[in-house]
Amino acid sequence: MRDVSIIGIGQTAVGEHWERSLRDLAVDAIEAALKDAKVESVEALYVGNMLSGELVAQAHLGALIADWASLGPIEAMKLEAAGASGSAAIRVGYMSVASGIQDMVVVCGVEKTTDTDAKTVNASWSFALDGAYEASQGLSVTAIAALLMRRYMHEFGVQREDFAPFAVNAHQNAVNNPHAMFRRPISAEAFAGAHMVVEPISMLDAAPMCDGAAAIVLCPSERAGEFASKPVHIKASAVATDRLAVHSRADPLLLRAAQVSAQKAYQQAGIEPHDIDVFELHDAFTIMSALSLEACGFAERGEGVRLAQDGDIAIGGRIPISTMGGLKARGYPIGATGVYQIVELVYQLRGEAGANQVECQLGMAQSLGGSGATAVTHILEAE
Amino acid sequence: MRDVSIIGIGQTAVGEHWERSLRDLAVDAIEAALKDAKVESVEALYVGNMLSGELVAQAHLGALIADWASLGPIEAMKLEAAGASGSAAIRVGYMSVASGIQDMVVVCGVEKTTDTDAKTVNASWSFALDGAYEASQGLSVTAIAALLMRRYMHEFGVQREDFAPFAVNAHQNAVNNPHAMFRRPISAEAFAGAHMVVEPISMLDAAPMCDGAAAIVLCPSERAGEFASKPVHIKASAVATDRLAVHSRADPLLLRAAQVSAQKAYQQAGIEPHDIDVFELHDAFTIMSALSLEACGFAERGEGVRLAQDGDIAIGGRIPISTMGGLKARGYPIGATGVYQIVELVYQLRGEAGANQVECQLGMAQSLGGSGATAVTHILEAE
Numbered sequence: 193m194r195d196v197s198i199i200g201i202g203q204t205a206v207g208e209h210w211e212r213s214l215r216d217l218a219v220d221a222i223e224a225a226l227k228d229a230k231v232e233s234v235e236a237l238y239v240g241n242m243l244s245g246e247l248v249a250q251a252h253l254g255a256l257i258a259d260w261a262s263l264g265p266i267e268a269m270k271l272e273a274a275g276a277s278g279s280a281a282i283r284v285g286y287m288s289v290a291s292g293i294q295d296m297v298v299v300c301g302v303e304k305t306t307d308t309d310a311k312t313v314n315a316s317w318s319f320a321l322d323g324a325y326e327a328s329q330g331l332s333v334t335a336i337a338a339l340l341m342r343r344y345m346h347e348f349g350v351q352r353e354d355f356a357p358f359a360v361n362a363h364q365n366a367v368n369n370p371h372a373m374f375r376r377p378i379s380a381e382a383f384a385g386a387h388m389v390v391e392p393i394s395m396l397d398a399a400p401m402c403d404g405a406a407a408i409v410l411c412p413s414e415r416a417g418e419f420a421s422k423p424v425h426i427k428a429s430a431v432a433t434d435r436l437a438v439h440s441r442a443d444p445l446l447l448r449a450a451q452v453s454a455q456k457a458y459q460q461a462g463i464e465p466h467d468i469d470v471f472e473l474h475d476a477f478t479i480m481s482a483l484s485l486e487a488c489g490f491a492e493r494g495e496g497v498r499l500a501q502d503g504d505i506a507i508g509g510r511i512p513i514s515t516m517g518g519l520k521a522r523g524y525p526i527g528a529t530g531v532y533q534i535v536e537l538v539y540q541l542r543g544e545a546g547a548n549q550v551e552c553q554l555g556m557a558q559s560l561g562g563s564g565a566t567a568v569t570h571i572l573e574a575e
Numbered sequence: 576m577r578d579v580s581i582i583g584i585g586q587t588a589v590g591e592h593w594e595r596s597l598r599d600l601a602v603d604a605i606e607a608a609l610k611d612a613k614v615e616s617v618e619a620l621y622v623g624n625m626l627s628g629e630l631v632a633q634a635h636l637g638a639l640i641a642d643w644a645s646l647g648p649i650e651a652m653k654l655e656a657a658g659a660s661g662s663a664a665i666r667v668g669y670m671s672v673a674s675g676i677q678d679m680v681v682v683c684g685v686e687k688t689t690d691t692d693a694k695t696v697n698a699s700w701s702f703a704l705d706g707a708y709e710a711s712q713g714l715s716v717t718a719i720a721a722l723l724m725r726r727y728m729h730e731f732g733v734q735r736e737d738f739a740p741f742a743v744n745a746h747q748n749a750v751n752n753p754h755a756m757f758r759r760p761i762s763a764e765a766f767a768g769a770h771m772v773v774e775p776i777s778m779l780d781a782a783p784m785c786d787g788a789a790a791i792v793l794c795p796s797e798r799a800g801e802f803a804s805k806p807v808h809i810k811a812s813a814v815a816t817d818r819l820a821v822h823s824r825a826d827p828l829l830l831r832a833a834q835v836s837a838q839k840a841y842q843q844a845g846i847e848p849h850d851i852d853v854f855e856l857h858d859a860f861t862i863m864s865a866l867s868l869e870a871c872g873f874a875e876r877g878e879g880v881r882l883a884q885d886g887d888i889a890i891g892g893r894i895p896i897s898t899m900g901g902l903k904a905r906g907y908p909i910g911a912t913g914v915y916q917i918v919e920l921v922y923q924l925r926g927e928a929g930a931n932q933v934e935c936q937l938g939m940a941q942s943l944g945g946s947g948a949t950a951v952t953h954i955l956e957a958e
Contacts, residue, residue, distance in 0.1 A: 215707075245626065245628055245629050245699065249711075250702055251703055252656065252703045252704075252819065254949060255656070255657075255817070258816045259818050259820075265831055267666075267813075267814035267815065268814070268816045268949070269656040269814065270655040272637075272655060273635065280637075283652070284670070287676055288670050290675075291670050291673045291674030291675075293576065293670055293674075316634075319633055321635075322639065323631065324633075327632065430650075432649070432650065433637065433650070434642075436639045440642070562638065566637060
């Protein structure tokens with residue numbers, strides 16, 4: 193099995209792109225990544241996307257985007273794993289290069305939510321849940337997160353306001369990210385007074401649905417130096433799943449897929465959690481940040497919130513998270529998100545993160561699908 | 576890179592499963608495949624499906640099916656490439672084993688079309704086309720196939736009735752397939768008098784949308800003998816794409832993706848088309864059978880129809896196709912189809928195809944997405 197490196201990255205701004213179509217966004221990100229890698233052709237394209245059929249009446253994104261990006265008659269297909277679709281596509285790109293089957297691959301995550309109405313977006317997002325036993329009962333992804341947050345507050349004796357540092361940190365970090373959707377800081381007071389979405393989740397707990405596309409170029413590590421002055425090595429790649437419906441899980445506050453995929457990744461990389469210098473996690477809701485930190489071994493059960501309160505998650509802290517704004521403030525373009533996380537980690541590991549630079553050698557990204565039933569974890573290393 | 580073999584196969588009957596859900600069908604196929612392989616656990620599940628979001632309000636099939644098949648917290652995700660989704664999932668399963676990342680993988684193709692109305696099924700199927708330039712103009716997959724058939728008739732001086740042998744052969748072969756949807760023979764006269772769908776395509780040119788699930792178990796070839804008495808070796812696996820919209824193609828009657836992916840596969844296998852003993856092709860419409868045979872080197876341009884008329888495509892002929900009924904008579908459960916093709920080839924290569932047995936050592940399967948913009952080709956070999 194060959195080592196795989198990232199030699200190029202590209203992204204569009206995250207937000208509401210009323211004037212650009214899904215295919216436009218994908219092509220923009222791919223062209224930027226190919227330019228960054230100084231590569232003109234690739235052998236395969238793997239697309240991460242969750243809802244193009246439901247939201248823009250378009251499936252078959254592999255062929256569509258290969259066509260519109262003028263990549264030639266290359267291999268192309270789409271990966272879907274709900275909110276983890278983008279990182280699932282990276283996983284497949286990684287396997288294709290690691291196997292020796294492909295030598296140059298582009299992975300693109302893309303989502304377009306503004307071409308339809310909010311009702312359709314919300315209804316379709318709930319397809320990430322168990323349709324027969326959760327969504328059909330009226331549960332949404334947000335409603336399940338609210339149940340988990342309420343249970344966490346009950347179980348560990350914390351208050352809603354204790355989750356503020358996750359949102360404050362994300363918004364603070366987005367200020368310096370030109371691609372972020374919300375480039376303004378928020379205060380703990382604003383968090384405390386924010387409008388409720390599904391109690392106890394407010395507008396400032398929840399990440400926004402939006403549009404965006406991000407892309408990365410992969411090649412065998414042994415050839416990475418030919419293209420990139422600062423290639424980034426994929427040191428581990430792991431996927432795990434959990435029971436889809438939260439009510440089927442023995443312990444709803446344990447994100448088992450996140451835990452198992454992180455453990456697999458640590459084992460592949462031969463490291464422990466404390467070796468990770470920066471962690472891009474799936475902060476679709478503040479509660480998911482707390483649960484992710486706990487599942488991945490950065491905090492004991494029930495201590496994730498305290499980690500945030502102690503400032504450990506800030507740039508300069510023990511385990512910086514959401515360093516470019518995270519899902520909360522960079523934005524959550526569903527199936528594109530996992531690729532944005534990797535693009536941001538590459539900035540960090542190249543030392544190109546500007547005012548948000550973390551001192552780092554090893555970074556981890558983890559994407560979740562639905563209420564955590566899929567987790568995809570990658571560990572990256574500066575070369 | 577490791578060689579990969581198929582050590583287990585499973586399938587549900589193809590048809591209208593009013594009493595079974597998508598997840599039920601998938602679990603049935605997976606359990607049958609694991610039983611056939613005498614394997615109790617796997618490390619990953621790759622699901623091929625096109626339209627579960629649109630038709631049954633359910634995405635995130637990787638986690639859902641891993642959960643309902645009790646496969647544990649394994650890696651799982653969904654692949655989509657329109658009508659080639661099932662074979663795209665096989666492609667990823669193949670890469671994951673070839674790379675050395677996984678040692679035991681199950682691939683499942685599944686589609687459920689009967690849980691919604693025909694209008695939704697037809698509208699969603701058109702998401703395989705270019706939404707902005709084809710589907711939005713009112714074109715459907717069938718309408719494009721009709722344009723291609725009309726052009727073929729004009730270009731090569733053949734009549735609608737000349738396509739009859741493709742449908743007659745498929746229906747004849749389905750008679751002996753207990754899993755097929757239409758187990759009755761049809762005559763050339765019935766074909767000539769069949770009701771029109773989109774002229775010149777009639778009911779007997781077009782494959783039926785339906786429900787079904789099929790699964791295969793993959794492992795490294797060097798270990799296949801531990802599990803299967805008759806493992807089948809994946810000698811080649813290749814994917815190619817074409818311009819998505821037919822009007823963008825320089826020659827609409829050349830299926831370039833089919834041609835490129837077949838050529839890649841022949842090269843990997845070190846063989847020529849005449850070495851292939853049996854060919855499961857994507858006969859969604861009779862015209863697609865003719866074009867596939869030509870693109871893959873079994874007939875000269877414009878000669879695909881004559882190949883059928885000469886009896887070369889029948890069991891015992893020069894290049895038997897649709898040996899278990901093909902899409903036309905076994906049925907076309909969209910995203911499951913590519914896996915059914917491989918299951919049927921495995922029967923042939925194991926010598927277990929009963930009355931439909933072809934004398935064979937090498938078999939090829941090719942799945943198409945949309946109007947041929949994606950083609951996935953696998954060549955299998957009896958071990």
